Amino acid sequence: MKIAKAEVIVTSPDRNFVTLKLTTEDGLTGLGDATLNGRELAVVSYLKDHVAPLLIGSDASRIEDTWQFLYRSAYWRRGPVTMASIASVDMALWDIKGKAAGMPVYQLLGGASRTGLMAYGHASGKEMPEIFDSIRSHLEEGYRSIRVQTGVPGLKAIYGIASQSMDTTDADVRYDHEPARRGAKPTEEDWDTRAYLKHLPGVFEAVRNEFGPDLPLLHDGHHRMTPIQAAKLGKSLEPYDLFWLEDCTPAENQEALRLVRQHTTTPLAIGEIFNTVWDFKDLIRDQLIDYVRGAVTHMGGISPLKKTLEYAAQYQIKSGMHGPTDISPVGMAAAMHLGLSIHNFGIQEYMKHGKRTDQVFEQSYTWENGMLHPGDEPGLGVELNQDEAGKYPYEQAYLPYNRLADGTVHDW
Known part of the structure; x- marks a missing residue:
C-alpha cells in the first residue's frame, strides 16, 4: 500500500x-x-x-x-x-x-468509550442582554455547555465577541466567532486587564442568576493575564462554578500555573497553542491543569495527541480539544474519533463551519441533542470536493493583535 x-x-x-x-x-x-x-x-x-x-x-x-x-x-x-x-x-x-x-478510525483506536461527545459553544455579547440572547440561541441549537465571552466597558473591540467580529453581509458565511480578518495587515484591538478583572465576575453572577446553577459555563482568558492576575480571577469566579477557566496566563512559563493553582480551585484548561507533549509534560506531571487543550491539527496528529492524553489520564486530567473554525472539518473529525475512543474525554470545543465550507468538505459526523459523533464511514468520514474547493482561492488573513492604552503591544 x-x-x-x-x-x-x-x-x-x-x-x-x-x-x-x-x-x-x-x-x-x-x-x-x-x-x-x-x-x-x-x-x-x-x-x-x-x-x-x-x-x-x-x-x-x-x-x-x-x-x-x-x-x-x-x-x-x-x-x-x-x-x-x-x-x-x-x-x-x-x-x-x-x-x-x-x-471508522475510532474503531482502530480501540473502539468507542461513549455514545457521543459533549461539546460547548461560544456565546458572547457586548452587554448583558446580548449575552443572554446568545446563550439562549446556543441552547436552542442543542448546546449543553456554553463558553461565555463579554465586552468590557471602555474597550472598543476584544477577542471572542461575535458582534464585534468581521463585518459581512453574506448570510452564508458563519463569521460569528472567527476573528481572522481578510486583508494585508492584522486589525488592532484594545485591552485593559484591570477593567476586565473588575467587570467579569459580575457577568458570571448575572448569567448564573438568569440560567441557574446547572448549566456548565466556560471562559477563555486568552493568555492576557500575569500569573497573579490569573490567580485573582480564578478565585473571584469560584462562586459561579465554572467548568473551566481557559488560558488564563501565557503557559510558556510553566511555573506560572503553580502560583495560579495555589490560589484557586477553578478548573484550568491550557494548551491550544502547544505543539508537542513536551509543552504539556510538566503541567501534567505536576497536576497544574485539569484539561489538555491541544488540537490534533497542531499537535502533530492523532498519534501523538493520543499518547499525550494517555499520559494525562494517569493524573485524572481530561481532554478539552481545540475546535474553532480554523480547524477544518478534517481536523474536527480527527478530534472526534480520538475523543470517542479515549477514556479520559472531557469536552469538545465545537464551532459550526459556514455553508461553503460544508460544501467543500463533505462530512459524515453528526450533531444531535448536544452531542457530536464522527460517524461510521470508513476512515475519518470526510471527503474533499476539489471542484468546489477550486472556487475559493487563498485570501490573506490575519488574527488581530492588542495594544494597551499607552500603546504597548499586549498578548492577544
Whole structure:
C-alpha cells in the first residue's frame, strides 16, 4: 500500500484551509488538516517543498514509523509549522488505514468509550442582554455547555465577541466567532486587564442568576493575564462554578500555573497553542491543569495527541480539544474519533463551519441533542470536493493583535 501522490490543497470558502491529500497506488485516498491560522502558506511550503517528496513510494500502513521519520529526520523539531505539517500526514494515514480496513478510525483506536461527545459553544455579547440572547440561541441549537465571552466597558473591540467580529453581509458565511480578518495587515484591538478583572465576575453572577446553577459555563482568558492576575480571577469566579477557566496566563512559563493553582480551585484548561507533549509534560506531571487543550491539527496528529492524553489520564486530567473554525472539518473529525475512543474525554470545543465550507468538505459526523459523533464511514468520514474547493482561492488573513492604552503591544 505505497503512496503514489501527495497533494497540498489550499481553499478559502469561509476562511483559509490547508489540506493534504494522499493517494495510494491502489487508489485509496486520505485527508489531513494542516491549517495554521494566519500563517497558512508557511505550512504549504513546508509540505510541498520538504514533506510531500519524502512520502512518495513509502508504505501508507506504517503510521508510527512515518511520524517518527518526519519528526526526527528533520533535526529541527517541534514548532507550529513543522507539527501542523506532520499532523496532516498522520491524519491522512489514519484515514487511509480506516478505508483499507473498512472501519471508522475510532474503531482502530480501540473502539468507542461513549455514545457521543459533549461539546460547548461560544456565546458572547457586548452587554448583558446580548449575552443572554446568545446563550439562549446556543441552547436552542442543542448546546449543553456554553463558553461565555463579554465586552468590557471602555474597550472598543476584544477577542471572542461575535458582534464585534468581521463585518459581512453574506448570510452564508458563519463569521460569528472567527476573528481572522481578510486583508494585508492584522486589525488592532484594545485591552485593559484591570477593567476586565473588575467587570467579569459580575457577568458570571448575572448569567448564573438568569440560567441557574446547572448549566456548565466556560471562559477563555486568552493568555492576557500575569500569573497573579490569573490567580485573582480564578478565585473571584469560584462562586459561579465554572467548568473551566481557559488560558488564563501565557503557559510558556510553566511555573506560572503553580502560583495560579495555589490560589484557586477553578478548573484550568491550557494548551491550544502547544505543539508537542513536551509543552504539556510538566503541567501534567505536576497536576497544574485539569484539561489538555491541544488540537490534533497542531499537535502533530492523532498519534501523538493520543499518547499525550494517555499520559494525562494517569493524573485524572481530561481532554478539552481545540475546535474553532480554523480547524477544518478534517481536523474536527480527527478530534472526534480520538475523543470517542479515549477514556479520559472531557469536552469538545465545537464551532459550526459556514455553508461553503460544508460544501467543500463533505462530512459524515453528526450533531444531535448536544452531542457530536464522527460517524461510521470508513476512515475519518470526510471527503474533499476539489471542484468546489477550486472556487475559493487563498485570501490573506490575519488574527488581530492588542495594544494597551499607552500603546504597548499586549498578548492577544
